[in-house]
Amino acid sequence: MLDVALYGGEDQAVILTYAWDRLLVDPVPGPRGAHDFTGLKQLTPSVSTVPAEARPIAPAGSTLPRLAADLPHTFALLDPHHGTEGVTRQLEELIALLEPESIDLLDVGGDILARGDEPTLKSPLADALTLSAACQVNASIRLLIAGPGLDGELSPDDLRPVLGPTVHTLMAKDVEPISAVLEWHPSEATAMLAATARGIRGTCEVRDAGLPVPLTDEGPRVHEVDLDDALGRNTLARAIMTTAALDEVEAYSREVCGFSEIDYERNKAAWLMDQPPVKLDAEAVLSQLGQFEAEARRRGVTHTTFRHITEALNLNGSQRNSLRRLLISSRPQQYDTPLWRITTEPE
Template structure:
């Protein structure tokens, strides 16, 4: 017997799942974390989530579910953070594959539950966009969460829906989410996020980075994404809430629409109908834009000058922090140079590094 926690949107939700699991249950027996292999283009240049066929050397857990061990490798040109997560965290990362729609994901959940007889099953989302209706103006990535929610709603065991860091994904503001949240079950501390501090040195998740930052007491306004979206870092940031899963499904029109889907393409069609877009279409378009971009040599002095310009503009808007992913994209650098940028900034201005964020410093 173990525990099962579903990382609703993949990516940083899988890292947060390890934190929340240990904080809630003690971590004496690490859980199985069921997660998408769906990383942003800074890691994986192929749009959409990866399936089992996109990896080598997976380990079979059930007929339909594979674990991603440390020695697994994505098939080029795809990329994935999951093998490195498996190497650095003592959890089993099981691959949630949405290519057969919510029907296939439900089957995966049923098989895992039958195989492991978990003592608890939790569904975790960082930020709270899983509580969307589908028409919110800031909504950017509803599809993965809606599929996870739909699949969990079909499973014949109790599943607890948890939302960590309301508003930290920059999609639905915390003030809007407040009436949709249930009771607070946990407020994360600096000690509880410390086990993933090394992971957040390289993992590109912005929402989970801000979740860890707020748990460490960092407060202010953080600029994220290529668009420079400002996200408040408040006392609400490290909070974890329990939400009624049935109520979330009733509210989430996309989750209801995709419940009987048998392919990812079918789920995408529903997303376009309900929300007016599919985030995979956005990724496809962004890949095309990036492919048209001329590569620029990494010149230390020029990069530092441009970062100083970005910082000045941000401070003028009251922004105090940013992520390294945001800076990488704002500078027009390829994802492969994110590590170079981070190393340059920390070596040149160590006072600006407030793990895992970059501090712009006082205005003036």
């Protein structure tokens, strides 16, 4: 979306990204590495691309192969299992090979700017690891924050003093190139970024905990932030600069932030394994949805994501797309693409 908005999408971009789809898509806790896939293509000694024909090795799951099939970009696997040293090495090899005209480090929401002690912080590890590596590479890297506050972790008010100039304000036309992807991809942050670009405003409830995220005029804005300023603010990123294994990064996260997000995933995965399967019965689901929406209205919620509905109705991740099709076919007027609108009154 930003490649088209900022660069016109004319030159094919390489997107270096984690294979970390959380438990909605991937039942295995934590991020996936190259050893979790078949069909990868070696680009450099430590960087592999994920083509459309690649497949995660069961029981792991990943959205990257389908993204590679649906979009023209080259997707390369960001592998955190060798700590900051490993990610730094990946960046250095890619830069040497590609000699890119520009390098953007993108975070949706802004938790890459977290100090580490914020009570609302949920997933600092991936951001801190990438920031720590980016600051050690001998190259000009621009840090971009899209949709301040849209990840539900840091509020726009907390972020506003740190944000630099607005590089771009996303509009509906910028969303069109990925509109087909939004029909199936579970990313809540990207969905809300696209929704605000399309003019949707209100309060969106997300994640399993039902965090309320304001959808405001700040949502579609993309800000630049000084990379060194971000590192100076992010205690965890500074602490992990010499780590050589993901276990080390986790240990520092527990020390600095009081928790590891992978521990949360481990505990949740173990809990999910003990839950009996729930059948997707249309009549029962719509009845449960009515109760969920009534309660959401009382909380002042105007929108939610299909991921949140899936978890709120105690369904599993594999049922998300079936649930989505059921709701859209039953109540198309409530589909505020790509979010679900909570009506003010039952329809």
